[in-house]
Amino acid sequence: MTRYLIRRLLQLIPVVAVVITLSFFLVRLAPGDVATMMAGERADPAFIESVRQRYGLDLPMHEQFIRYVGNILQGDLGMSYREGRPVLDVILDRLPATLLLIGVALVVAAVGGTLVGTLLGRHAGTRFDAAASVVAVGAYSIPVFWLGLMMILVFSVTLGWFPSSGMTSPVPPEGWIAQAADVAHHLVLPAGALATVWFGEYVRLSRASVSNVLAEDYITAARGTGYSERNILVKHALRNAMLPITTVFGLQLAALLAGAVLTETVFAWPGLGRLLFDAVLARDMPVIMGAYIAMSVTVVIATLLTDIAYARLDPRVVYR
């Protein structure tokens, strides 16, 4: 197991290397002075000079690169000039809100989607299945930010059931139970929008997976031994169908994060997405670069964790 882990960790190095190298050269290929870009267009010359000194932007290219990689490995992603704080701090501040949103939406979508998909896989080929599959494709074809706006229109503007933006009320209530309820109240719409889109993905995946597994010989054998249909579906089909569902989760994570960013922008959810949106507006380059690097590292680590989970779920995988 340890050797497997080490080998998998080593495989991640090239990905991280490409991510960092890309960001380094992109910034230097872009029109304009790098120091000005890092300090902000309207920064005063003295500050631009101090940034140039600090990041060694007057050194030859290869020395700049070594310094850049060294800085990133030490967690120095530059300074956000919009907030006047290190980019890493800014990102870490916003991370919990994003994780909460993604986590809730993902659990809702995965559990609901897998249940519905299993049901469809059981009835693959029927009219009901065909119609429901179109609905599932429909769910993940919706532009998530548009869905968010429409949900605000219906549930906030028209019905007034849920707040349209933010994570807490302007004046948070007393006591932690009331505060948690307040956050949950704010969470319903953004998590609902994200979960709807992801739900379609999980329905599709689990449907395909379950209908494939149900065609296997061991299912026929289980039927022959007289197990109940429900027992077969839950114990034999679903368990095996979980494997592809787990793998694809890792592969989809990058796309999921993009959806989360757009959703946060719609609902002014104080997470990474909102941060990225504000950074784009202000052309706060260090933050945009930092978000790209942080997201890439997150996806890479999540993929590793998925692989490990996969290996645990499937006893046939040999750790080598």
Added chain:
Amino acid sequence: MTAITPQPPTPPVVPPKASRRGQSQRMFWREFARHTAARWSLAIIALFVFAALAADVLPLQDPTAISSEAYTGPSGEHWFGTDHLGRDMFSRTVHGARVAIIVALGSAGLATAIGIVVGAIAGYTGGRLDDLLSRTADVFLLIPVFFLVVLIVALFGQGLFFVVLIIGLTTWPQSARLMRAEAMVLRERVFVVAARASGGRGMQVLFRHVIPNGLSPVITNATILMGQAILVEAGLSFLGLGDPQVMSWGRMIFDGRGYLDLSPWMSFFPGLAMFLLVLSLNLVGDGLTQAFNPKLRRRGRA
């Protein structure tokens, strides 16, 4: 009247390849047409393509004409209402199809072309070159492309063609993977071995025999890439990184978000159009998958 009836002429020997191809094409379309949703989707896509091509010729109001009739709801005169500047939303939505189609064809076309070439070379040659190309594709599959695109567009500018180029250049790995898997199987097939044995040069065999016979998964994937490209461009517009010079649905939704209470149709109709187009593309992808693998459906029935 009984004895000698002229024998019917023996049917001419049709070149087997041509006839088989015609037959398999008919079977393909029959299989595709079985997918009701895909059939309808094809019609919807055709409608959007028509809108994109004919937007300037159709008797529409000027999509850029500013008038005093701002925030009016859908009516006989303005089917989709007007926006905050009094522009006709129906005309704008129809014109928006143009950007969507350009993005879909440009980005997905580029990504598919790169994917086919990279994947076919990797799968067909194998060895070290395959290792290098596959690793590169794997890295790009892992990187959250949306954030990379945001960074590039923020650094280099947000012109439409540049955005199309960048989306195309970052979304090819899935196609490459699919093509590589096909090429690895085709490499060992008798007709490819024969083509090689009869003196076909590497590139010639690759482009004449391997690629044309391994296209089906890549084509299916291309329809899905088209939908994704439209969503990515719209997402960029929604972050304020769209091309301000063009009328894109993403931009219209972005503009409309501040007027949800006054004029919700500003973002409703462009979003609905985008949803319909992306949905249709995905369903056509489903139909193609089924048409390329008729066994899938039959097994589903069993």
